Amino acid sequence: MKKKLLILIAALCSLLFALSACGESGAEKPAPADPSKILVAYFSATHHTEGVAEKIAQATGGTLHEIVPETPYTAEDLDYNSDCRANAEQRDPSSRPAIQGSVENMAEYDVLFLGYPIWWGEAPKIIYTFLEEYDLTGKTVVPFCTSGSSGIGSSAQHLHALAEGANWLEGKRFPQDASESAVGEWIASLGLKPAAGDPEEKTESGTMTDTIYLTIGDREIAVKLEKNAAADALLELLRESDITYTAHGYGGFEMVGALGHSLPRSDERMTAEAGDVILYSGDQIVLFYGSNTWSYTKLGKMQDVSSGEIEELLTAADGIAVTIGLK
Ligand SMILES: Cc1cc2nc3c(=O)[nH]c(=O)nc-3n(C[C@H](O)[C@H](O)[C@H](O)COP(=O)(O)O)c2cc1C
Structure with missing residues (x-):
């Protein structure tokens, strides 16, 4: 029953996004980027988003960075059919789960791919912690996510509010088993590779x-x-x-x-x-x-x-x- 409710909420989130997604599509096209200036940062509790992040890093030549929670999520913490930790965090607007370590050379990156699983139609609160830690002004941010069935929904728009000075590209949701070619085609469509120069x-x-x-x-x-x-x-x-x-x-x-x-x-x-x-x-x-x-x-x-x-x-x-x- 609760699972059906989850699917219903997720579908609603996708629909709301479909009605309001136009805001993101007006984003500027990114300038072509040197692979050494691309960071692929992700949080992944059960490794699905991690698989997509690895494929993005491979396709772009970017640097992979895992956002690791200071307190790891146990299976119980993720049991969304119960009153679990993940649900409590998602319900609490002020929740900012702590992160282990940081990206010391963030200033050197021009493009940030930011990956996460969808939790109740949104990004996990640890992504909020991550965004609030850095000044992303002038960088291009490309959100991506995996989910059971929901789209990226309003998750990316809500994240955008935490780094308004960045150029946010329209995000992309992948299924849990996204293929290398699906990821590669998306990357190619972004036009991030350096333009052919001399x-x-x-x-x-x-x-x-x-x-x-x-x-x-x-x-x-x-x-x-x-x-x-x-x-x-x-x-x-x-x-x-x-x-x-x-x-x-x-x-x-x-x-x-x-x-x-x-x-x-x-x-x-x-x-x-x-x-x-x-x-x-x-x-x-x-x-x-x-x-x-x-x-x-x-x-x-x-x-x-x-x-x-x-x-x-x-x-x-x-x-x-x-x-x-x-x-
Ligand atoms: C607390 C919680 C809430 C979730 N909410 C949704 C949801 O709203 N829609 C959906 O399709 N999947 C939902 N899922 C499933 C995850 O988005 C999906 O399993 C995702 O691929 C997990 O990625 P990861 O392995 O990188 O953590 C939820 C999972 C958890 C743990």
Whole structure:
């Protein structure tokens, strides 16, 4: 019976959030971040949030930090069907469970991923203790959580009030067994990776590039990427594997196909020209052999290929296989 009540409250929390979530979506997009400037801090009583935090640290290259309670939570403390410690803390607005240790170099981080389990639709009070300990002004905070079934609800909005000077991104709820690819796709959509800068410098380091390659039939074309969140997210996906899709002709000026992933959009009205590689509607890739004016996000420009050759290659058939990859 109590379990049913919990589910009902959790569902209510999710609904309330759905009605009021717009507040968070207006957050600024983060500036690209160096992995050494990313902290993934989490509290996890039964290791589910910990699993997601580890995947985030792996995907971002950030530093993992566990928020450890001074008094650990026993199974009895977490038995929410009883009058347990966790329930008492959640009911008490002034409750601030003490934390063991601290993040001594918090000033060095630009981005804080903050993870927690959902307790009665909210973040556990120990997260409040954590936030009140630091000055997060100017940092980007990215909340994430795990739960039995509830969404992130109003939990992130309530946390936001404790660090108003930070740029809070919309949070994300994961199931307890979130996969590496689900976490990776979310990370890619945030656009936190450093933008491709000086290509030579990056290539020397062996870790970054600003060039991807389109393979159509036996022709390979280099594409120089733009410096934007969509291009960063595409690079992130290509580091995992090549993407092959089918492109179809449209309008007599472009070949369009579904990428199979959504990338962050920063659409603006532009005139696309032959050789442009464009993101349309967040999840379609468009290769131009002619010209068109519309609202797009530019991903990059084909290199060392004439517009005549592009047209010949792209219009060889309707339904061409295109593979995008890295070297
Ligand atoms: C006190 C308490 C309250 C909880 N309240 C909710 C809730 O409102 N909605 C929900 O879906 N799950 C709820 N859960 C389940 C946890 O959110 C879920 O098990 C979570 O993944 C645990 O994460 P952890 O292993 O990192 O501690 C609650 C668990 C506890 C202990």
